[in-house]
Amino acid sequence: MRDTKKVVPLKAVSTHAESRTASSNHALAPSSSYIADLRDILSHLDHAMIDRIATAIWQGYESGRTLYIFGNGGSAALASHFACDIGKGTMAREKRPLKVVSLTDNVPLMTAWANDSNYEEIFAQQLRGLAEAGDLALAISGSGNSKNVVRGLETAREMRLVPMALTGFGGGKVKDLCELCVIAPAHNMQHVEDCHLCAAHAIFTAVFRRMNNGG
Numbered sequence: 001m002r003d004t005k006k007v008v009p010l011k012a013v014s015t016h017a018e019s020r021t022a023s024s025n026h027a028l029a030p031s032s033s034y035i036a037d038l039r040d041i042l043s044h045l046d047h048a049m050i051d052r053i054a055t056a057i058w059q060g061y062e063s064g065r066t067l068y069i070f071g072n073g074g075s076a077a078l079a080s081h082f083a084c085d086i087g088k089g090t091m092a093r094e095k096r097p098l099k100v101v102s103l104t105d106n107v108p109l110m111t112a113w114a115n116d117s118n119y120e121e122i123f124a125q126q127l128r129g130l131a132e133a134g135d136l137a138l139a140i141s142g143s144g145n146s147k148n149v150v151r152g153l154e155t156a157r158e159m160r161l162v163p164m165a166l167t168g169f170g171g172g173k174v175k176d177l178c179e180l181c182v183i184a185p186a187h188n189m190q191h192v193e194d195c196h197l198c199a200a201h202a203i204f205t206a207v208f209r210r211m212n213n214g215g
Helices: 016-025 030-043 047-062 074-088 107-116 124-130 147-158 189-212
Strands: 066-071 099-102 136-141 162-167 180-183
Touching: 030 189, 047 066, 047 136, 047 162, 047 180, 047 189, 066 074, 066 124, 066 147, 074 099, 074 136, 074 189, 107 124, 124 147, 136 147, 147 162, 162 189, 180 189
Parallel strands: 066 099, 066 136, 136 162, 162 180
Antiparallel strands: none
């Protein structure tokens, strides 16, 4: 199930970053126009907030905490991707790896909760069974309004986890549930997901470098 926000065609984007490039890129081929727009959007991404999330994850690592990641559709794929990167990629100089769990990977458990309870609880219930106070929860949602992602963050707050999010389309509901929130400055789902992948890779790289450089 993909994120609940409807995908908006590229020509319908409306953020300031995108509108500035629309007139200058309209004569380009579709692929070139898309990439040119993305380049401008990435230049307006909140790099300081990305660094703050990387710092929070690093502090969690130093304290022996676990990072839980979750999302729907393309965001579910990124949750798995990021968990792989940060779980395996941080095994540096024989140090202990960062503990990370993608809540999107246990398909039997997710479908059981969706069938026996409701789809909104598939992440919240996993957190209740696995997480402890002080752990970290990273929600990924293009729209910021997916009910199961919102419920997951609400549960993270109730359990005194560190709530974080990657979102777009103005932030949606998740922006009010966490202080650490990267909002992709775009209203096109593909651009939002591109920003989220770049942010995830930037976070991984920051954590990896700290681990290799002794903090």
